Amino acid sequence: MSDISFPKGAHAQKSLLVLDARTRKRNAAEARFRRMGLVAVTIGILALVGLLSSIIANGASSFRQTFVNLEVYLDPAKLDKTGERDPAKMAKVTTFGYAPLLGRALAQAVEAQGISTEGVSKKDIEALISKEAPATLRNMVLANPELVGQTISLQVLAQGRVDGYFKGRVTMESAALDRNISPAQLEMADALRAAGIITLGYNWGFFTAPDASDTRPEAAGLGVAILGSAYMMMIVLCLSLPIGVAASIYLEEFAPQNRWTDLIEVNISNLAAVPSIVFGILGLAIFINFVGLPQSAPIVGGLVLTLMTLPTIIIATRAALKAVPPSIRDAALGVGASKMQSVFHHVLPLAMPGILTGTIIGLAQALGETAPLLLIGMVAFVREYPGSPPEGFLDPASALPVQVYNWTTRGDPAFVERASGAIIVLLCFLVIMNIAAIVLRRRFERRW
């Protein structure tokens, strides 16, 4: 042994206090790499901050809404000519019968406050109120015919441009060029606000109201979209979790390792990378054209999103099962547990945090998915709330991301605000789901 030695000169004696050229080069390379990493992280953070701040700047105002507070006299001569208070007959009076009542109420309020009406016609005053307001009032009266003949205090939506004016989207200059609003109307709105007749309040309607037509952005809400998304998530969870976990357990613990299981494995991985619109075409062909399920229904959306989520859940579950140490399986088999007992008593509980995290991330992905839903007709304009489950799964509904897409295609700039607001809502749901994933993971891990 001792006669083998390294060639001399490779490591000549040098002072430790002086860095040699090779060390300096290595240190420089490391410093360069650190700087590049820092730059990369900074770019990422800046992009995220830019994105979030633009969305919040555009969308935060959609959570506030301009309202007009009115004392409305419900004239029996207009609303119930027969005097029978029969809702069937009163329903003959359309929203056009209700609009003048609101207009008159606002005009009276203007007069009572002594606000100048110079350059503003009666019709212009009426136009400060949203076109949605008569419909709201009509539904209220039809639901409770006893109101006819009374004077009621009412808070109705203001017109979209007035709303935009108080949020800074509409200015006097833009109003001068706008057919829907004039500077004189805005001046009157300012005066009404000072008098307390126009107020800004929290926009609950944004969460509960259904979508509205192009001319009344102020009334558009996410109610149907949130319900539709919630229904789809229920379907996705109920189908993809059991199917995904069962498939992973079989593949990971029971299936023999042969060409067939290899093929299945490769295909599942590939399926996770298939563009989501392909799943939409599949859903259109199979669930709507072949099976004959209705279009725009949460059940079809849920089934398509289930197909999309399954690979994610299967891959996450298999990784979680693989991460359970084999010694636990040996221990269970060693005391005479059957294969299935060892899996269900020991392996599965240990894999649970991973499975739950994978499932929630899969669900979050499905919640934000738009493309396949466009193809199965969920982009339709839906004003009716879907019924309660399970029948409601077959009713037409919208979905959050599709609603965002829908609103961004509309002309009125007020819908840009709504779309950004909807994105904020969607992001909040996603953040909540991710936090839930983290909390569940922590809780389960602590138990073991």
Add this chain to the structure above:
Amino acid sequence: MYDAPTNNAEINVDQNEIKISARNVQVYYGDSHAIKDVNVDIAPRTVTAFIGPSGCGKSTFLRCLNRMNDTIDVCRVEGSIQLDGEDIYDKRVDPVQLRARVGMVFQKPNPFPKSIYDNVAYGPRIHGMARNKAELDEIVETALRRGAIWNEVKDRLHAPGTGLSGGQQQRLCIARAIATQPEVLLMDEPCSALDPIATAQVEELIDDLRTNYSVVIVTHSMQQAARVSQKTAFFHLGNLVEFDDTSRIFTQPQDPRTESYITGRIG
């Protein structure tokens, strides 16, 4: 328990002398021939030690005795291994029933991530050995006492088993294995992860267990084999080189390879 015995006479003859008899056992991992032609008889109420250099097949052979090798897809076993005269590789044998009678303790302590109580109670529970909670409590206490760990854990039976020290965990695993009241206990290097004090405790325990069970222990330490076993088998490159009383193996080995190994020249 003994359904469909093929040959009653043989059982009666063997029962007193031989617990497990292995004849011409071959084990293949895919194409490689891991165990060649091994013949061993394990006597009841005896500690049998398997010694040999790393990779000689002693652990593989041990795992054949309760069919733990079934979990490895490429593993194939030939020859006959009989427990009380019944072939354990018979098609009719369910490995689950076999493993209830032939317990196993592994190299690395592997308690379930559950409470100490649940660790020990798991086997009796799945085999339906207790009719009620009181009986189960009794089984758990007996197993922990036999495992020589009762005094250390009796006040914290519901604390997690993974919170114990390494030596305690291994004794807990032994208690878990004997809770199902097996007839044979297989131990695969049970002390390799333990310090000398824990090792001494486990060895003492193995000696106690001999009064009730056949114990088969795989060990790397020849001193340990000499201390705890009555019979020793020396494996080398998949062959069983020598199998005899421990005292004879260590004092008068018949095969030169055995002598080389115990004197430290191969291994």
